[in-house]
Amino acid sequence: SRCCASSARAPTSTSGRGSSRSGELHRFLAELREIEGLEIEGDVESGKIGRIKEKQRRLTRLMKAWACPPPPWREVSANLVWNIQNTPAAQISMLGRITGLAFAPVAACSTFGVALKLALDAIRRDEAKAVVVGATDPPPMPLTVGAFYGARVAAADGSVSKPMTGLRGTHVAGGAVVWIVGDLDYLTGAGFRPLGMEPLAVGVSSDADHIITPSKEGPTTAIRRALADAGIAPEEVASWDLHATATPGDYLEVENLRGILHEHVLITARKGTFGHGMGAGGGWELTAQYLGYQKGRIYPTPLAETELNPEIARVHERFAFNQGCPAPAGAAGKLSMGIGGINACVISKPLGS
Structure with a gap:
């Protein structure tokens, strides 16, 4: 019987020789x-599709003639090649016919903040008038x-685990998020309407310490850097959104934040x-x-x-709970802390303030 290299068992002869010495295998290969x-001959554009189709026809006949199962290399989807980080950015460029740079910053849980920083930097350097910023997870x-x-x-107990509780x-x-960020005059002139707030600055840093456990110095460096770049004093910050993953790190994050901001800041998670x-x-x-700020609200x-962890409550008392509340006057902050120790802090202010 005929066999090929992709068979479940390698072909052998009666003398016990392995597949590498099989005459049938050599003929198949x-x-x-x-x-x-x-090879492609003649006109490349007109010849390439025909050559690909001819190869596929002959390969199909070969497998049938040798009664072979599909070899492993024919069972791998070509989608694997373009299932890489920059593919969503490339797809956005195709959908929008955007011919500027399309690429994918990868910063774990801080990816969106890092991407926003790159967008702001490009706009302020006059390299772009508008940037599509996004992130996606399967x-x-x-x-x-x-x-x-x-x-x-x-x-893993089947119930919702809320930050700052147990x-x-x-x-x-999984899901996605997409923003369009740009020069205010340019985008309003094109018919766009700004939403809620203006991103002033993004401070970034690395813990350079542990792959998953946050340090104190890394996040606080990102926060202080963002405040300085935004020209915002700590006492001008009115609300803050935590990274808060409902792990013991929530306590340290609140404690670190209170080392910078005042006791009246309204915290969300x-x-x-x-x-x-x-x-x-x-x-x-x-x-x-x-x-929320677009409507003058902090969403619930x-x-x-009653669920707030008592140890966290000793450090800070003012949180947004399940009723929501009016947005306090002043700037707003958002901290993200990514696996690998990369931090991104976004400082924004309400439009018109």
Whole structure:
């Protein structure tokens, strides 16, 4: 009987020789090599499709003649090639016919903040009038959820784990977020309407310490850098959205924040609403902040006042709970802390303030 190299068992002869010495295998590979060696001749544009189709026809006949199952290299989807980080950015460029630079910054949970910084920098350097900024995460996959569980940061008792409560862990989430950021005069002239707030600055830093446990110095450096670049004093900050993953790190994050900001700042935490998106999570939370300020509101969080962790309550008392409230006058901040120790802090102010 005829066999090929992709069979479940390698062909052998009666003398026990392995597949590398099989005469049948050598003949099969010679025929395969001849097909794969076909070159494009004549006009390239008109000849390339025909040559590809001819190869596929001859390969199909070869497999049938040798009664072979599909070899492994023919069972891998070509989609794997372009299933890489910059593909969503490339797709946006195609949909919008945007011919400027399209690429993908990767900064784990701080991705959206880092992308926003790159957009602001490009606009201020006059390299762009408008930038599409976004991040996307696939639906939660067993491999990802299992990895979060193995890292002891995933809640797994079947109930919603809210930040700043029992600190049982977070929930993996998927989805996307897309903004258009640009020069105010240019975009309003093109018919766009600004939404809620103006991003003033993004401060970034690295912990340079631990792959998953945040340091004190890294996030506080990002916060201070963002405030300085925005020209905003700590006492001018009226509201703040935490990274807060419903893990013990929530306590340290609030404690670090209070080392910079005053006791009256109104704090929100929204992973109990959205879950923890790796790239998009910070963008979801920042969008909620901007949409709220558009209506003069701080949107409610799932957190009830009676659920607030008592140790966190000793550090800070003013939180946005499940009723929502008017947006306080002043600037707003948003901190993201990514795996690997990369931090991004966004400082914004209400439009017209």
